[in-house]
Amino acid sequence: MRALAVEDDPRIAADLRAALTSAGFRVETCGDGEEAWFRGDTEDYDLVVLDLGLPGLDGLAVLKRWRAAGRAMPVLVLTARGTWQERVEGIEAGADDYLPKPFRMEELIARARALVRRAGGHAAALQEAGALALDTNRMGVAVRGVPVQVTALEYRLLSYLMLHRDRVVPSTELLEHLYGDDDAREANALEAVIARLRRKLGPGIIATRRGFGYFLEPA
Amino acid sequence: MRALAVEDDPRIAADLRAALTSAGFRVETCGDGEEAWFRGDTEDYDLVVLDLGLPGLDGLAVLKRWRAAGRAMPVLVLTARGTWQERVEGIEAGADDYLPKPFRMEELIARARALVRRAGGHAAALQEAGALALDTNRMGVAVRGVPVQVTALEYRLLSYLMLHRDRVVPSTELLEHLYGDDDAREANALEAVIARLRRKLGPGIIATRRGFGYFLEPA
DNA sequence: CGCGCGCTGACAGCAAGCTGACAGGACCGG
DNA sequence: CCGGTCCTGTCAGCTTGCTGTCAGCGCGCG
Structure with missing residues (x-):
């Protein structure tokens, strides 16, 4: 394609x-x-x-x-x-x-x-990283094949991390992507979203690099 | 051809x-x-x-x-x-x-x-998704084999969802398809149509993905 | 050990979406 | 024309559940 x-x-x-x-x-x-x-x-x-x-x-x-x-x-x-x-x-x-x-x-x-x-073509709808899979057509998420329900904001966060799965994404960049710089939020808002996601997805999916940002655990 | x-x-x-x-x-x-x-x-x-x-x-x-x-x-x-x-x-x-x-x-x-x-006789005039069936010849709708009467607008909405039944259709896209943006409607108009349809069709047909849009419940 | 970054649970505010009511308008039959 | 019926957009109020904030805690690192 x-x-x-x-x-x-x-x-x-x-x-x-x-x-x-x-x-x-x-x-x-x-x-x-x-x-x-x-x-x-x-x-x-x-x-x-x-x-x-x-x-x-x-x-x-x-x-x-x-x-x-x-x-x-x-x-x-x-x-x-x-x-x-x-x-x-x-x-x-x-x-x-x-x-x-x-x-x-x-x-x-x-x-x-x-x-x-x-x-007439067919594009793969699944993006994967480690145990995590995103279905970009249905806006759905699955961990090791098991579907997990996530909210729109959570999905956008995961999708951005997936997009840049080959590097550590700085928290500031994530904040900017999720909210835009005009609409300033506390840094803690991001942490809250991450925490909720981790609870839903289980361990071994979203990793933290202290002082830098977040990234998706590779296989 | x-x-x-x-x-x-x-x-x-x-x-x-x-x-x-x-x-x-x-x-x-x-x-x-x-x-x-x-x-x-x-x-x-x-x-x-x-x-x-x-x-x-x-x-x-x-x-x-x-x-x-x-x-x-x-x-x-x-x-x-x-x-x-x-x-x-x-x-x-x-x-x-x-x-x-x-x-x-x-x-x-x-x-x-x-x-x-x-x-060519290969595909039926019936399009199905889960319990819902559209008869594109008669512009008719049926749920689990039981015919349901819908209006023209409602039919267009269902038919568009059916056409894209493999993905979540964003509300903005549905609004565009139903009205075209020359004739701007309140976003609530769409919700009203959905509500009326749901009352006619019963539960388990049209699903909402909050923050994204709507889709037909698969089998 | 102490500082600070990041994590977490609780909670309240709020926005998205749902619903019932209503009215304007199109259409239809008289 | 006129009255009835059906369709559909708008409105207001409501429910649901998402999400930002806060306070407190753990833990790594210096």
């Missing part, structure tokens, strides 16, 4: 890359309209995530050119503010789905999967 | 061609009612996608003439603003399925596939 993420904001681009990668895609990113058009026209992707606000060539123009040239890969369009006109424009230009910012990565992944499935 | 797309708006026609092509159809397009009638009557198609707003002969008239002449290929009807009345007219004229504009290509493809499969 090959995906192209077209997004000029480097932070969002990094998030897209990470999320799509964890969903099983081989991801390429690009921040410029001209380059996006060229690559979409010359390469075969199973999915394109396309931001409309682009330097160089506008996203809609890129999409129209692809469709005019007969390129039919599934395209998921992102746009800053989901006005009605933009949406209609997007659909008429040939978008297969459409997501207004700001959005949750979980929703983007869900829709991306649906698109790819419709197009 | 041969498909005929009857659509006078050249942009949408191009999109239809692209989407259907990518779904594996050999596509022919035509933008005029008279010509559509002639081709549908003299050629053999596995699928026809028919827009109702046409120059020349009206789409509904074309469909009626085909059926009167005994042509039985699957026909998927598109129409600009999906009032319930139009839908009934379309079905009485012999349409096999019906899609209001604007729509997602993803959904059109899914429905087109379902139609073709059905015509």
Whole structure:
């Protein structure tokens, strides 16, 4: 599964890359309209995530050119503010789905999967690390095959740790991801969530590196 | 697999061609009612996608003439603003399925596939998930074999959940599908529909995942 | 040993979702 | 036209259970 993420904001681009990668895609990113058009026209992707606000060539123009040239890969369009006109424009230009910012990565992944499935492919829905497994379609969690019920916040935390399972995630980064820096919470809120999760999941899943942060116990 | 797309708006026609092509159809397009009638009557198609707003002969008239002449290929009807009345007219004229504009290509493809499969006799017109069954021919609903009467809106909701029965569908996505964001509704409207449906269907059919969305209870 | 970071259980506030009531509007039959 | 019926969005109140805060404790580390 090959995906192209077209997004000029480097932070969002990094998030897209990470999320799509964890969903099983081989991801390429690009921040410029001209380059996006060229690559979409010359390469075969199973999915394109396309931001409309682009330097160089506008996203809609890129999409129209692809469709005019007969390129039919599934395209998921992102746009800053989901006005009605933009949406209609997007659909008429040939978008297969459409997501207004700001959005949750979980929703983007869900829709991306649906698109790819419709197009005929099958992407693995399970992400695993050690004894833990996340089902990104059902937003479900299982430990050693046994399903565990977790809340939305808990799921987002696990999903972020899963995304970065190869490193220790600093607590500040987790706080920022869960709440955003505008909405400041006490550091203890995070610890409370971790504690509740550990009680549900049992030992040997979430590990602490004192003074740094948390990570998922590898196999 | 041969498909005929009857659509006078050249942009949408191009999109239809692209989407259907990518779904594996050999596509022919035509933008005029008279010509559509002639081709549908003299050629053999596995699928026809028919827009109702046409120059020349009206789409509904074309469909009626085909059926009167005994042509039985699957026909998927598109129409600009999906009032319930139009839908009934379309079905009485012999349409096999019906899609209001604007729509997602993803959904059109899914429905087109379902139609073709059905015509081939391989898949039943019945879609099932757990105790729930949808009869896509009669727009009927049954729980554990017992028929239940639902309204048009309720049926669309169920049918969308059925289409995506393998994942949790975010509330935002459901709202979009039911209303489109040109016509903004309170989030509570969705909850009201869900509540009414649950009362009709009984427990154990529609499940909530708090903070994410809804899904059909699997078997 | 003492400090400080992290953990935990209790608890209260609050937000998401549910429900019943109501009203506007579409449709239908007279 | 007019009255009845059905559909459906809105509103208000309610329930549920999620989640941030707090206080106190354990434990590793210096």
